[in-house]
Amino acid sequence: MARVVVDVPLAHLDRPFDYGVPEKFADTVQAGCRVRVRFHGRLVDGVVWELGGTTDFAGRLQPLSHVPSGEPVLTSQVARLARAIADRYAGTLSDVLRLALPPRRAAAEKRPSPTPDALPGPPDPAGFARYTAGPALLTALAEGRPPRAVWSALPGEDWPTRLAELCRAALSGGRGALVVVPDHKDLDRLEAAAGRLLPEHSFTVLRAGDAPEKRYGQFLAASRGAAQVVLGTRAAMFAPVRDLGLVVVWDDGDDIHAEPLAPYPHARDVLLHRAYLDNCAAVVAGTARTAEAALLVESGWAHELVADRATLRAAAPRVQALGDDFELARDPAARSARLPSMAHEAARRALASGSPVLVQVPRSGYVPSLACARCRAPARCAHCAGPLGISPRPGPDGGRIPACRWCARPATTFDCPHCHGTKLRASVVGEARTAEELARAFPGATLRVSGRASGVLATIPGGPSLVVATPGAEPVVEGGYGAALLLDSWALLGRADLRAGEETLRRWMNAATLVRPASAGGAVVVAADAAHPVVQALVRWDPAWLAERELADRRELGFPPVTRIAALSGSPAALAEFLEALRLPADADLLGPVPEPPRPGQEGERERYLVRVPRAEGAVLAHALTEVQGVRSAKKALEHVRVQLDPLDLV
Structure with missing residues (x-):
């Protein structure tokens, strides 16, 4: 028996479904591989969530229709992360998996992933010696410990080399690393630095602009464990790094890190979730600093990595x-x-x-x-x-x-x-x-x-x-x-x-x-x-x-990141129906409605509400929104209400 997450983005169907495994697929199918199944009379794509021997379904299980490949593209760590992100952002698991898994290319699966050279030694600490506790961070990474830091880079800093040194420190301790940067220009510089400091074939680069076959091959290098370091832009935040020991986001204030597709996760939040779930190191780095990073320092979850004033004035x-x-x-x-x-x-x-x-x-x-x-x-x-x-x-x-x-x-x-x-x-x-x-x-x-x-x-x-x-x-x-x-x-x-x-x-x-x-x-x-x-x-x-x-x-005014805010957009009638069914926490604030700014191709009147709750109530709010989306989906509501948690733009 296989539990399958089907690629159907309907909120009331956001769970795995049990299917029988025919004898002809018994030696091929495994947890994390792609399959094709019959769902409500249609042939749809899916991913095997897990394999099991028993099912709670009382009737006869539908068999798997097709197994394109036994390649396990969804690791257990990424599966757990995907479920957590879907719950946090009031989305569906299938939406998150669509962001996490690139389209399959059979030719890439047939090619073996190159084997990397032996593990490197720790990096030279001279680059981080200008920062208080910089060498200690490298030492902790090399020893496999999970330090968390908010790093303010010095003016003129060769930050791609510093990030490559962090990856090398994690690699020297036998752990993997994942680094996310805003755009291809930054990624080119980071790749060049990694080529100088990391062993050949030990890292792979995930670019959204690469040809599908090349990108899928690079993804497989990570999922197979051949490349333990992954460098990429926003799409790499779900990369299947084996034995993850470090996550890094560079310039987290750049709005490019915010995913424009549902459920609209932010790369910084996804990586911090990975650090929590996998008990690994995390570095939020940049020349400037966001309020979200300041909250990490204030709460004690992360420590500052900064230079003293004399070093700063010299640079x-x-x-x-x-x-x-x-x-x-x-x-x-x-x-x-x-x-x-x-x-x-x-x-x-x-x-x-x-x-x-x-x-x-x-x-x-x-x-x-x-x-x-x-x-x-x-x-x-x-x-x-x-x-x-x-x-x-x-x-x-x-x-x-x-x-x-x-x-x-x-x-x-x-x-x-x-x-x-x-x-x-x-x-x-x-x-x-x-x-x-x-x-x-x-x-x-x-x-x-x-x-x-x-x-x-x-x-x-x-x-x-x-x-x-x-x-x-x-x-x-x-x-x-x-x-x-x-x-x-x-x-x-x-x-x-x-x-x-x-x-x-x-x-x-x-x-x-x-x-x-x-x-x-x-x-x-x-x-x-x-x-x-x-x-x-x-x-x-x-x-x-x-x-x-x-x-x-923002704390005084009740704005993120000390609160969580959900933006609800739709027609006045759809929003009224949505809000009538929504069970908000007792201390939630409902703000609005306001007319939504006109967009190209938009027809009809649209409004927007904001729902604000204390940060501790964020999970309760997300669950309440998911419940309403599920009810509306099951009733086949004609008009869609767009739900976005933690939007960057509140105006």
Whole structure:
């Protein structure tokens, strides 16, 4: 008898079902392998949860229809983790397994996984010697103990090498390691470092962009135990690492770590669950620090891994803030405010010394956001209510006409519905427009642009040049930048977002860490009010202080991570039916409803409620939501209610 989790994402069917094992499959089927079964008259995919000799089912068991392969792709550890994550996020097991298991490719299963070389010795502790308790962390990993740390990397730190050293320490003790980074650019750097420090074939890399057969082959290298170290992006958080001894998430504040598919888990939370379930080491690492990481330190679950102030001052660039008139910087027509004399002078000095200059702007495109010139209300498309913007590509006549960013219809005329103004102004300037401005300000300088619209540059050669980049797309240069200019700070700090300050500091510090130390002439100029707490945290290079402040503010206001919040979205009728059946904890707060922001292709009126409970009641809330989803699924409710726990965006 085989208990099978069928690939049917219906909440009331979220459990394994018993099937008989025909004699012809007796030598092939095993726990964790893929099967095909008949379910309600349809042939569906499934995974064998476990094998057993008895069943509680009173009737005759349906036999397994087909066993494509006896390859056990679902390990017992990942199965336990998948169940825990489904319960935590009020999702179904089949949804989590769809995220955890890549599609099968028969050709990859036929190839043997290469055998790694012998276990390496412990890494050189010199890299971590600059951090208090850094060498002790490596020693604990090599001895197989489960330390937990929140690591704040120094400015200019070669973090891919440090992460590879952590993996080597775990590997030297006979344990596996799993490292998750935000994007392919970070993964390329990490893979290069692992190639230098880890034995050949001892690690595998899981990339979402790889061909399906290659990715499945790399997945099999981990599930078979051939590769004990797995490096990857968000999709690797469920990787089947054998004898897991260490999990690491780099830059956990990056929203790329949040899975956009149900049940919407966050890579940091999944890895911390793995550390708990498998009793292994965990490191939450980054240049900046999130409120969630601050809570780990405050609760005692993890310890800080930081350098002393003298070491920090020796590594950090000089940071200068402007901010005499915060509102003046909001007018892109005022060149003196957008590129003030202090920033201009810092760039000029760096270029004169033969160094590249990094210019960070918050948005991609040319002018991605427009507003009414009279009342400053966001400009919307008259057809679909999408945002108006200006493309970097000129029209046939050489001019640039505003157009909708959703339906692409040109807005040849504009009539503001609030004040009936007819003129538009740029509310946000993108990297393409910024590049034009800099080309005029620094004639003759080599200009490079890195961003989603123009293409992301991973590295650039040394020498004098201006590099305009959006957050996350800053290329790396050997020896570091001579200066970094952080422009349009109001676009980041002024967002109506719970994480606006935390996210702004993360983006600024990730750019500033690419700049040379102050002793080598490195300078960072941020166009923001020097009295702002986020700017102060950057000037003092103290992300822990801002994270603790954010955590205290959120505790006082009842926001995550000290509470758990569920977002319920749907039509007013579906939400009313959902809430009527929902049995909330006694101390839950129901907030709403509010209209849900319009989305491309969305039809009909939609609303959103927020349900807030103390963190200790999070499991009770998730269970209550799952119950209602199960009842609605069994009744075949016509309208779906989207349930998301711990959403990053609460606005």
